[in-house]
Amino acid sequence: MTNILDDYALVSPLRYRNNWLKLTIITFGLLMGVSSQSFILPFTVAFCMSFATVHFGKIPVGFYLKLLSAPAVFVILSVIIIAFFFGSGTELFGFNVFSYRFGINTGGLDMALLVFSRTLSGMSCLFFLALTTPMVELFSVLKATKLPDSLIELSMMMYRYIFVFLEVAWGIRYAQTVRLGYKDWRTSLNSLAMLATTLFIRSWEQGEKIFISMSARCYDGRILFFEEKRPVRATELILTGTYFSAILVLWYLTNDISIF
Amino acid sequence: MMILETKGLKYSYQDGTQAIKGVDVKIKKGKKIAFVGKNGSGKSTLFMLLNGTLKPKEGAVYFHGKPMEYDAKSLREVRKSVGIVFQNSDDQIFAPTVYQDVGFGPTNLGYSKEEVEEKVEQTLEYIGITEFKDKPPHHLSGGQKKRVAIAGVCSMEPEIMILDEPLANLDPVGADEILDLLNELNHNGTTLIISTHDVELAYSWADYVYFMTEGNVIGEGLPEDVFRDADLLRKSYLRQPRTLEIYSELERRNLAIRNRFPTSVPELVNSFKPPELMWIEVSADVKEGDIINLGVMHGEYAISSPYEAVNAKVLHIHPDGHAIAEMTRHGIKSGGIVIYDTDRYDEASFRKVVAEEDIDNIGAMGKKSKTLAENNLIDLQITSGVIDKSILMALCGKRSLIMTSGGMVEHAVKRIDGYAENSGIAIQLSLANIERDELDL
Numbered sequence: 192m193t194n195i196l197d198d199y200a201l202v203s204p205l206r207y208r209n210n211w212l213k214l215t216i217i218t219f220g221l222l223m224g225v226s227s228q229s230f231i232l233p234f235t236v237a238f239c240m241s242f243a244t245v246h247f248g249k250i251p252v253g254f255y256l257k258l259l260s261a262p263a264v265f266v267i268l269s270v271i272i273i274a275f276f277f278g279s280g281t282e283l284f285g286f287n288v289f290s291y292r293f294g295i296n297t298g299g300l301d302m303a304l305l306v307f308s309r310t311l312s313g314m315s316c317l318f319f320l321a322l323t324t325p326m327v328e329l330f331s332v333l334k335a336t337k338l339p340d341s342l343i344e345l346s347m348m349m350y351r352y353i354f355v356f357l358e359v360a361w362g363i364r365y366a367q368t369v370r371l372g373y374k375d376w377r378t379s380l381n382s383l384a385m386l387a388t389t390l391f392i393r394s395w396e397q398g399e400k401i402f403i404s405m406s407a408r409c410y411d412g413r414i415l416f417f418e419e420k421r422p423v424r425a426t427e428l429i430l431t432g433t434y435f436s437a438i439l440v441l442w443y444l445t446n447d448i449s450i451f
Numbered sequence: 452m453m454i455l456e457t458k459g460l461k462y463s464y465q466d467g468t469q470a471i472k473g474v475d476v477k478i479k480k481g482k483k484i485a486f487v488g489k490n491g492s493g494k495s496t497l498f499m500l501l502n503g504t505l506k507p508k509e510g511a512v513y514f515h516g517k518p519m520e521y522d523a524k525s526l527r528e529v530r531k532s533v534g535i536v537f538q539n540s541d542d543q544i545f546a547p548t549v550y551q552d553v554g555f556g557p558t559n560l561g562y563s564k565e566e567v568e569e570k571v572e573q574t575l576e577y578i579g580i581t582e583f584k585d586k587p588p589h590h591l592s593g594g595q596k597k598r599v600a601i602a603g604v605c606s607m608e609p610e611i612m613i614l615d616e617p618l619a620n621l622d623p624v625g626a627d628e629i630l631d632l633l634n635e636l637n638h639n640g641t642t643l644i645i646s647t648h649d650v651e652l653a654y655s656w657a658d659y660v661y662f663m664t665e666g667n668v669i670g671e672g673l674p675e676d677v678f679r680d681a682d683l684l685r686k687s688y689l690r691q692p693r694t695l696e697i698y699s700e701l702e703r704r705n706l707a708i709r710n711r712f713p714t715s716v717p718e719l720v721n722s723f724k725p726p727e728l729m730w731i732e733v734s735a736d737v738k739e740g741d742i743i744n745l746g747v748m749h750g751e752y753a754i755s756s757p758y759e760a761v762n763a764k765v766l767h768i769h770p771d772g773h774a775i776a777e778m779t780r781h782g783i784k785s786g787g788i789v790i791y792d793t794d795r796y797d798e799a800s801f802r803k804v805v806a807e808e809d810i811d812n813i814g815a816m817g818k819k820s821k822t823l824a825e826n827n828l829i830d831l832q833i834t835s836g837v838i839d840k841s842i843l844m845a846l847c848g849k850r851s852l853i854m855t856s857g858g859m860v861e862h863a864v865k866r867i868d869g870y871a872e873n874s875g876i877a878i879q880l881s882l883a884n885i886e887r888d889e890l891d892l
Contacts, residue, residue, distance in 0.1 A: 354589035400542040408556040415554035
């Protein structure tokens with residue numbers, strides 16, 4: 192089976208840190224990254240969050256870079272387009288296609304760089320959350336947000352059975368593959384349809400089974416929430432405070448710096 | 452006293468299939484009951500009737516002598532006392548973490564938050580799964596999931612625990628651990644009902660067995676009685692347990708003592724008749740009818756332990772010095788078993804016991820003791836079927852130490868004492884760090 196982000200988060204040492212502290216750090220990083228007019232600050236935030244994820248969160252560097260590279264293609268494409276089509280100023284580079292002029296000018300390049308840095312900072316913040324805070328921990332955060340209990344309970348069960356059905360789906364797909372169920376486009380489509388149907392029926396049956404097993408344990412609409420008390424430690428508070436003030440100072444100093 | 456009883460129980464599904472066709476069972480408190488039958492014989496349906504999930508079309512289920520009611524309040528009472536562990540753990544464990552799943556039952560019983568927490572911690576500790584309390588179930592192995600499923604029911608402290616195929620899809624060591632756990636639960640007073648098509652399990656584990664086929668109970672009784680009944684086994688589409696089969700073949704060839712019903716390998720070994728006749732080489736001056744002492748026998752004559760063959764009477768001599776002798780044997784070194792209670796573990800005393808008692812093999816029973824051994828770098832030679840193997844070792848003159856805790860100590864003492872009593876072979880049993888008077892025997 193493939194590893195998913197949640198699996199890394201479950202074994203990360205940062206999982207056992209205060210959830211609210213982590214959420215505050217991320218929100219702060221996101222807001223600062225977006226509000227900065229200079230590319231320096233978002234890059235700094237991105238670097239800090241990546242460092243925290245890899246160093247404190249013990250996420251393998253190779254895996255982290257691979258993860259970042261997944262949306263990179265998309266980001267780089269959009270950055271190139273922005274560089275060519277936006278902004279004004281002196282032209283730095285250009286060429287003609289059928290007497291139409293394509294060129295990058297200073298304003299466009301600045302904007303492209305800013306967009307790139309903001310995207311990177313946003314991504315690293317969200318990856319920090321995804322790689323250090325498993326769903327299991329987020330449920331208690333959701334609980335504290337006063338969302339309706341039934342909604343959270345439903346999402347808890349959905350979370351649990353995603354993995355059960357994932358395994359079933361892998362099993363079926365493998366069974367189909369070894370009998371050449373994906374040899375060409377037509378058979379693939381047919382096999383996929385069968386897989387989907389079976390999964391639907393299975394999930395329906397599973398629902399009935401869970402209901403029976405829950406009522407066998409006297410279900411009356413209450414589920415225990417997983418709440419570990421994790422006080423914020425002094426060192427964490429100092430580190431976060433230093434980080435916040437450093438970023439704020441940097442924001443003040445660099446807000447109007449750009450290359451051109 | 453009957454804790455659960457059914458009279459003329461009938462149930463059919465909505466499509467008209469009759470799943471249960473008039474079943475009468477009587478479950479005694481504190482017993483280990485096995486329902487045996489091939490797949491689709493109605494065991495699972497019967498179990499759902501027993502805890503009130505299904506309502507019978509005819510007949511009734513009696514709990515503590517009172518007929519079961521099907522209103523919400525009475526059902527709650529029944530389900531609190533009759534816990535059910537499903538065959539597929541994934542059908543049962545629905546919460547995102549182990550902790551939440553184990554806490555599900557107590558929460559619904561209306562305990563306060565603190566009580567629930569205490570109950571859950573206690574149960575996790577008891578079942579030996581504290582280490583994965585904040586893991587999601589999809590990170591657990593089959594055996595671990597089964598433990599979690601049992602813990603989820605255990606935390607409600609039911610009087611009766613029903614387990615549908617508890618050892619299905621488990622590896623041998625995982626199955627052994629679950630079996631240890633079930634024995635401990637039973638020892639602490641929980642009545643256990645299991646379904647299985649594993650005849651070995653039903654034969655060696657259960658106190659009482661019901662045979663089911665196509666929604667009917669076609670036979671019931673003590674395991675040693677019902678599993679002899681070849682006709683009944685054939686009708687239930689089952690075969691005889693291996694130990695019993697080997698025993699019957701030995702008995703038929705007059706190699707085993709009659710009318711024994713060995714349920715384990717030590718008991719099977721004990722039913723062997725000692726070889727009375729043996730081919731030996733004699734010197735020229737020995738005549739037929741002489742009594743000679745063959746001395747201590749080693750090697751091929753006594754593979755696992757030396758013994759002394761005394762008073763061998765020479766019955767017949769071939770011309771080439773090949774003779775047949777009749778003799779009796781005495782073991783010259785008797786082994787023993789030491790039981791160590793790991794609830795009172797301390798390293799110095801443990802090492803002292805191992806050294807002083809001249810221990811050859813160390814075994815651990817129960818998850819807790821195994822974990823303790825692992826954490827203290829104790830090398831375990833026996834990890835499954837610990838009591839049986841220790842008895843076998845003792846019969847071969849070896850000394851074993853069993854590390855165990857809680858109710859399992861008493862269980863082990865009882866098994867070994869029972870073996871000694873039935874076989875007449877005195878196995879030297881000593882308790883390392885606990886007094887016999889402290890045990891509830």
